[in-house]
Amino acid sequence: MTEFIITMLAFMAGGILKGAIGAGAPVLVVPVMSIYFGVPYAVAAFTLPAIASNIWQGWHYRHSLEDAGFLWRLTLGAGIGAFLGTVLLANLPGELLSLVVGVLALCYVGFKLFKPGWSLPYETARRLAAPAGFTAGVLQGAAGISAPVSVTFMHAANLGRLRFIASISIFFLGMSCVQLPSQIGLGVMDRQIFLFSLMGCVPLFLGMPIGAWLVKRFGVKLFDRLIMTLLVVISVTLIAEAF
Incomplete structure (x- = not known):
């Protein structure tokens, strides 16, 4: 129950x-879950919340989308990489995956x-x-974290x-959308994880309007510093457990 509550808070x-x-x-979510359940479980459990939240956010900001060619190339490359990454997720040892997530x-x-x-010229x-x-797709599929490449x-x-948010x-x-059928086909996603993933959608959606309000009130910098501090603690924990 403690692990469940902490994960829902994550x-x-x-x-x-x-x-x-x-x-x-x-x-934030995948490293926390990885501590308690392992990386394959964490990556699979985040898949449905990722689909649901990005459908909502993409639709909400759809009028800000530009340059379809750039977005198609980026997304097509990511889809191919995500499939390869999911294959790695299903076959690599858990300790190595934990180390990768932490790093x-x-x-x-x-x-x-x-x-x-x-910055890069456009x-x-x-x-x-x-x-x-x-x-980014390979990293997302194998470790559940593509931000060092995708967000950067x-x-x-x-x-x-x-x-940026729309894209x-x-x-x-x-x-x-590539990860989900790949995880099911490779046996990473099972019925228990699927149900857990559905439950994770609820606190994720509850948190999104809170974040939108907080960033307007306190700004991005303070928010970033708190998240970075938390990530360092989580990362060090994962790396230590991998060894």
């Missing part, structure tokens, strides 16, 4: 993060701290869309907040 915290900045929920979360924190102003970002999407890449492309919602939705 889903709510992930929803708050997603409501505030439009992305980042799996960076990826730390990489995300490190890049946010030391390269906050890093034309360069368009050319790199497919390989960036593929790399799309922030660097300077899309603007509304277009990354479609991007994550494309990956998740």
Whole structure:
């Protein structure tokens, strides 16, 4: 029961993060779940909340979508990568996956701290869309965390907040729609995890409007610092357990 409550709180915290900045929920939820249930369970359990929340967010911000070619290349590459990543998830040892999740979360924190102003010319970002999407998809499929590539890449492309939220919602939705049938086919997703994943949708959606309100009241910087501190603690825990 303790693990269940903590996990549901993690889903709510992930929803708050997603409501505030439009992305980042799996960076928080997957490491927390991995501590208690292992990486394959955590990655699979986040799939349905990812699909549901990104459908809602993508529809809500649909009028901010631009440059379909860029988005299609990014999402198609991500879908192919997500399938390959799910194959890795089903076959790699749990300790290695825990280590990967912990390291990826730390990489995300490190890049946010030391390269906050890093940017790409948009034309360069368009050319790199497919390989960036593929790399992010592999990470998402295998470890449930693509933010060190996906969020960093799309922030660097300077899309603007509304277009960023709309685009990354479609991007994550494309990956998740590949992950779900792949996880079922490879035996990663079973009936118990599916039901747990459905339950996770509730606190995630409850957290999203809270995040949207908090970021308007307190700003993004304070919010980011609190999340980064929490991620460091979680990442170190996962890496220590892997050894």
